[in-house]
Amino acid sequence: MNSTGIVSILENDIQADIIERKELLLQTKTFHLRYSLNANDQQYFLNYSFPIIYSVWEGFIQTTFQTYVREINRLNLRMEEYCDSLKIYNLELRVKQLKKYPSELSKKVAMISKLQQLINSESFQISPIVDTKSNVGFDVLNNILASFNLKPIPDYLRPRYSIAIELDKFLLKIRNDIAHGNNAIIVTTDDVSRAIEVVEILMDEVYERLKNGFIHDFSFKA
Template sequence: MNRELQNFFRELDDLIQDSEHTINEIEKVVFTQRYRLTDEHIAIFSVQTIAMLYAIWEGFIQNTFSKYLVTLNKLNIPFSDCQDSLVIFHLESRFKQFKEYPEKTTKKVTFFSDLRNHFLSDKISFSARVNTESNVSFEVLNKIMSQFALEQFPERWGDNYNYPNPTLKEKMKSFLDYRNGVAHGGDISSNDKVTQEVFNGYKKLVIDLMHGIYDKIYEGAIKKHYLK
């Protein structure tokens, strides 16, 4: 494997370890009575653990795929050899006009000129920005995987996210429902109480997904998924 890719996977492994450490520390502070919190404080902070867990999850997605784009840039992939889905991702990120075509002639000319110069370039240079739509749901995650020409996650994933357990799609939806209830000022009391068991369920979800994403990117890199 290319040295740049090897460095990326070392960084990704460190990111997963750091994320797991932070998640475990959140659990210790709120749920283990390490700091002798009152019942009232536990009730308040336990709800916030879901928002914190989600922040770690979305941050992981942003960091992982941004770092991967930077790594792909270092490979100096010829434009003509790059996987089509990555080219489309790049063009839509670089040229917003594809989604909102300009009406003024001067802006159309500028768009065409920039686009022509872009296609005359020998190498592709990805923007390191990844759109998570501020809600990394099952659908958004698989959209990102598809944009990167990576294997998508199935609704029924392994033994833990299969009958009789909730599917991966269902588990991610309930995770987002909890998070959005907190983040958007909804009626938190209408949700199930966030116990350590509930937290551990979503903790496992996030950690499983982190390792799953690592495995899928690694497999893709081995197969040089970024090439046609």
């Protein structure tokens, strides 16, 4: 499979998105330095930096995997040309009854009809929907990667630096607490920098896996 041209498009699109998102994260990190805010306003902004940072992260996952799927679909592959995990991922997204088997005969017939249509199609188009399970935590991220037959991200990319803790127990926990109205949280500038760091690390890691996935045809049947 000659996918060199598609890899270049994929690289350019994802890299451009990462640059834009890192610029937004930098603006978020330095906002309080560029504007004169009183103590209350500064604290308010620091607290609500966490929902902003998380939205940058989840938006990246949505956009990046949609880009990956778009380029996969341009290859117009048949179902048997995909790896099993991606077949399952796509079928479960397109045929909802596979996760909740219907009891009514008419719905069973509709499910079988949809399955036959997908299986026999000349081009097995992957759904652009990215199921983030409401929060893109460490396990959710690796499950998405696994669905595309891509290498998981290890918890410890660096010594004594846990991605799972930084993402799940720090960024997501504080973001969710703030989103649910916990006004007792006091976010510091160091906290903002820490949250941004894990997002930037993960964006680069996801990019490398998607790029290598296309180069080595990981999402396709060997």
